Amino acid sequence: MTTEADAAWALAPWDATETLERIARKDISRLEMLTAAVRRAKDVSALNAIVTPTFERALAQSPVDGPLNGVPTFIKDLNQVAGVRTRWGSLAMGDYVSRTSDPTVLQLEATGLVSLGKSAAPEFGLMPTTESFATGPCHNPWDLSRTPGGSSGGAAALVSAGVVPLAHGSDGGGSIRIPAACCGLVGLKPSAGRFNMPNTALLPVQVAVEGVVTRSVRDTVLFWDALERRRKSPKLPPIGPVTPGSKRRLRIAISVDSPTGSKVDPEQIAAAERAATLCRELGHEVQAVACPFTVAQANDFMKLWAYLAFAQVKAAPLVTHRGFDPSKLERWSQEIARDFSRDVLGALAGIRRLRRFAGQYATVMESWDVLLTPTLAQPPPKLGHLSPDQPFDELIAKMFAFTPFCALVNAAEAPALSLPLGRSATGLPIGVQFAAAKGQERTLLELGLALEAAAPWPLLAPRPPNAAA
Numbered sequence: 001m002t003t004e005a006d007a008a009w010a011l012a013p014w015d016a017t018e019t020l021e022r023i024a025r026k027d028i029s030r031l032e033m034l035t036a037a038v039r040r041a042k043d044v045s046a047l048n049a050i051v052t053p054t055f056e057r058a059l060a061q062s063p064v065d066g067p068l069n070g071v072p073t074f075i076k077d078l079n080q081v082a083g084v085r086t087r088w089g090s091l092a093m094g095d096y097v098s099r100t101s102d103p104t105v106l107q108l109e110a111t112g113l114v115s116l117g118k119s120a121a122p123e124f125g126l127m128p129t130t131e132s133f134a135t136g137p138c139h140n141p142w143d144l145s146r147t148p149g150g151s152s153g154g155a156a157a158l159v160s161a162g163v164v165p166l167a168h169g170s171d172g173g174g175s176i177r178i179p180a181a182c183c184g185l186v187g188l189k190p191s192a193g194r195f196n197m198p199n200t201a202l203l204p205v206q207v208a209v210e211g212v213v214t215r216s217v218r219d220t221v222l223f224w225d226a227l228e229r230r231r232k233s234p235k236l237p238p239i240g241p242v243t244p245g246s247k248r249r250l251r252i253a254i255s256v257d258s259p260t261g262s263k264v265d266p267e268q269i270a271a272a273e274r275a276a277t278l279c280r281e282l283g284h285e286v287q288a289v290a291c292p293f294t295v296a297q298a299n300d301f302m303k304l305w306a307y308l309a310f311a312q313v314k315a316a317p318l319v320t321h322r323g324f325d326p327s328k329l330e331r332w333s334q335e336i337a338r339d340f341s342r343d344v345l346g347a348l349a350g351i352r353r354l355r356r357f358a359g360q361y362a363t364v365m366e367s368w369d370v371l372l373t374p375t376l377a378q379p380p381p382k383l384g385h386l387s388p389d390q391p392f393d394e395l396i397a398k399m400f401a402f403t404p405f406c407a408l409v410n411a412a413e414a415p416a417l418s419l420p421l422g423r424s425a426t427g428l429p430i431g432v433q434f435a436a437a438k439g440q441e442r443t444l445l446e447l448g449l450a451l452e453a454a455a456p457w458p459l460l461a462p463r464p465p466n467a468a469a
Helices: 004-010 016-024 030-043 055-060 103-110 153-161 177-183 217-230 266-281 295-320 331-342 344-355 357-364 392-402 407-411 441-454
Strands: 050-053 072-076 114-119 166-171 186-189 209-214 251-254 285-288 370-374 416-423 429-435
Touching: 004 030, 016 030, 016 217, 030 055, 030 072, 030 114, 050 153, 055 114, 072 103, 072 153, 103 114, 103 166, 103 217, 114 153, 114 166, 153 166, 153 177, 153 209, 166 186, 177 186, 177 209, 177 416, 177 429, 186 217, 186 441, 209 217, 217 441, 251 266, 266 285, 266 370, 266 416, 266 429, 266 441, 295 331, 295 344, 295 407, 331 344, 331 392, 344 357, 357 407, 370 441, 416 441, 429 441
Parallel strands: 072 114, 072 166, 251 285, 251 370
Antiparallel strands: 050 114, 166 209, 186 209, 186 416, 370 429, 416 429
């Protein structure tokens, strides 16, 4: 006998593209699709990936005349949704309920996406893991003892487990690509300015972007096409149309050396090299190069990160209207903010140097269409390895060792795409990063579609232990 749970999980492998096709053919209704996603969401409490469910609100929501109408999703808990609690992953923020929705959320809703709730994130999005003391650690569906990455870890866990086909994420230093690599997903960090984000106008370097994690490149294409139907970036070339059969021969550089000087795990290197071989087989020119970036540039990025932490901690009371309790901040947030205040002049000098990095990156990319690297230098670590209650210097070293490849692409304001093209000996997914010049998302997505067709990856992680069989 087929149970309600069986029926709900039978739909889990559908990506957003297939979901919309099924709704259009009337194989299933929009409400039936959302009801099934809610059931799956309730079945995966072992992941601890949902911090504020809004199931009833989603099921009662009227259809929106958008191209993604009927596709369920989650909003990362660093963004405000009117009438819904927002915690920014922090005990210090209390039980603040947002009065208005962020512009990002309004744009997502305008495409027709239906949010089932808020997904887990670390405190203020400052960590490459999702182990907030406010909500507890989020678990990787591939191995519940490991991190799903961060800061969009809850989003990645829910997509990888099959709860929703895509979920909102944001990326200031790798926060879309890191969890995509940890959870076997597709993660595109768009160029700065691709999403309308007026709140980032005052940032000294435009590192922060918004996007989604998906299971398929075609869904990433689908999402950005839907967004561009509502708004095209006035300063960037359009992403679409993305042509699956593009025959353009790309110049691809592969570099597997860490810009922080840390050791890169051999399985991560092997996955990048296999991806390079696959690119050659697709007809592209591929050449190995030394790492084009330096430890000094990575250190300057951390100075910027410390400034962003300091700014968020100082701005938090303005958001919650006196509901903020600084004594409840996690140790990492306190210490990285304090690191900025200890050497303001040194930090500002590093930020000034980093403001020139976008031009330096553009010069490097004049010789190449794509820069191929591992997404991460290590497999997703065990939960606790990057816990925010550790000494500052110890945690910084661990972060540099885990994720040296992502952050500098943010400083370049350029796009980068992580694809799950590798698998470890123990079965964990391994991501490979493809970066391009600013505004060249189309190049990355056309390459991604070709790689997806040539070397398809599993659509779902193994089922969490308390999910329906």
